[in-house]
Amino acid sequence: MDKNTAKITEIRNLCQEKQIRMIDFKMTDIDGRWRHITIPVERFCEDTFTYGIGFDGSNYGYAPIEKSDMVFLPDPATAYVDPFASVPTLTMCGNVCTIGQDGNRPFDQYPKNVSLRAVEYMKESGIADRMVIGPEFEFYLFDSARFEVTPRQCGYRIDTRQADWNHSLDTAGNNGYEVSHKGGYHISAPQDVGYDLRSHMCMMMEDWGVRVKYHHHEVGGPGQMEIEVELDDMPAMADNTMIVKYIIKNLAAQEGKTATFLPKPIYQEAGSGMHVHMLLFKNGLPLFYDEEGYSGLSRTAHYFMGGLLKHIASLCAFTNPSTNSFKRLVPGFEAPVTVGYATSNRSAVIRIPAYAKSPETKRFELRNPDATANPYYAYAAILMAGLDGIENKIDPAANGWGPYDFNLYTLSPEEQKKIKGLPKSLDEALDALEADHEYLTKGGVFPQRLIDIWVARKRAELRQMEQIPHPAEFNMYYDL
Known part of the structure; x- marks a missing residue:
């Protein structure tokens, strides 16, 4: 009995045990959203794994309509009872193939395939055989969120009872326990009104197989939260990123709240990032540790950082792919704005945690990404940039990218001009991607x-955004 047959038998037994009535298949579109299709359990058979489920890929953003027929092949190893389905439902992720006369072939644009191919390339290069990463998930938890963009009116309104604006005598408030502006870091109950909900989220993640490191309230006073997960292999962590976002958003909705990973949902408050910790292994040995190196990092680690810093502008097109992303990457909010690396310095785009001291944990984090990214593309792009740095021995110090062991926000304007900055807009990041992407296509x-489709989609988003009057424009220019 092969592994697939054994797993299918296991799934059938699970369906009987849990009285499963429906089988749900979750697929990832080009933007990084889960979509799904569901069949009755009676239709589930071995052919499902052989021939797959057909669907129209053009609606997922991938293929032109004339070549849009694709099949989804579920991975039985991902089977899990969906905790949010009222009808007992088993859910599975998997992969996407194109339909050809000679059989199905893995679709090279599908996010999962891109991440798997990046790992294959890493192994073929001989540099490493594992990339291990750990993202930090920051998000805002609101009581309500309303927004509208029509010719007649444009605007949004969010609220959470712990926000400092509910100090007003005219609001129901939070019994005097509102959280001050940018004053939420590690606050405790009763100010931390999301405490129990975060614990439930973490318990559900653990049950689903996503190991949680810790959770806490973040800096943003109006309900900014963070859940950090334990390190895992890159493709698995891309899967886990989808699971984490699914749990956070659905459990919040179940509790009558709403969660958003929008990088900058509140003007002048802390933004939400998705810092990515990373390290490489080969034959079970860590490649980033060197007791004699700067901050305990090896030459290989420095070259990897060099690749990230060299390609950081084009990387932003995948790690920060929304117009809102660049409203977070501004000075004064612990978000990176300059191209450089340092130890324990949150103003640098690459930070080396001082607390990670052992060979197996020695690593650094890339601080610019946010969770509007498609995780498969973002993590694969990070790996490819780092590998390019190793292959070409790109030394970050020799290129003037650090180490910056001082607060980059306090530099004089003259000193700041000497340091290269991150893109200030999605437009700049897309320009960089068009000019610098050979390291991705290797x-x-x-x-x-x-890459062509990605740039075209994002350019279309920019054109749409540029045509919509902004509410702040009325405030600035209405009376001119």
Whole structure:
């Protein structure tokens, strides 16, 4: 009995045990959203794993309509009872293939395939055989969120009872326990009104197989939260990122609240990032540790950082792919704005945690990404940039990118001009991607067609945004 047959038998037994009535298949679209299709359990059979489920890929943002027929092949190893389905439902993720006369072939634009191909390329290079990463998930938890964009009116309104604006005598408030502006870091109950809900989220993640490191309230007073997970292999962590976001958003909705990963949902408050910790292994040995190196990092680690810093502008097109992303990457909010690396310095785009001292944990974090990213593309792009740095021995110190062991926000304007900055807009990041993407297409990891489609989609978003009057424009210019 092969592994698939054994797993299918296991799934059938699970369906009987849990009285499963429906089987749900979750697929990832080009933007990084889960979509799904569901069949009755009676239709589930071995052919489901052989021939897959057909669907129209053009509606997922991938293929032109004339070549849009695709099949989804579920991975039985991902089977899990969906905790949010009222009808007992088993859910599975998997992969996408194109339909050809000679059989199905893995679709090279599908996010999961891109991440798997990046790991294959890493192994083929001989540099490493594992990339281990750990993202930090920051998000805001609101009581309500309303927004409208029509020709007649444009605006949004969010609220949470712990916000400092509910100090007003005219609001129901939070019994005097509102949280001050940018004063939420590690606050405790009763100010931390999301405490129990975060614990439930973490318990559900653990049950689903996502190991949680810790959770806490973040800096943003109006309900900014953070859940950090334990390190895991890159493709698995991309899967886990989808699971984490699914749990956070659905459990919040179940509790009558709403969660958002929007990088900058509140003007002048702390933004939400998705810092990514990373390290490489080969034959079970860590490659980033060197007791004699700067901050305990090896030459390989420095070259990896060099690749990230060299390609950081084009990387932003995948790690920060929304117009809102760049409203977070501004000075004064513990968000990176400059290209550089340092130890324990949150103003640098690459931070080396001082607390990670052992060979197996020695690593650094990339601080610019946010969770509007498609995690498969973002993590794969990070890996490819780092590998390019190792292959070409890109030394970050020799290129003037640090180490910056001082507060980059307090530099004089003259000193700041000497340091290269991150893109200030999605437009700049897309320009950089168009000019600098050969490191992504190596080994066929990122198909050129995918990069072209990505840039075109994002340019379309920018054109739409530029045509919509902004509410602040009325405040600034209405009376001119």
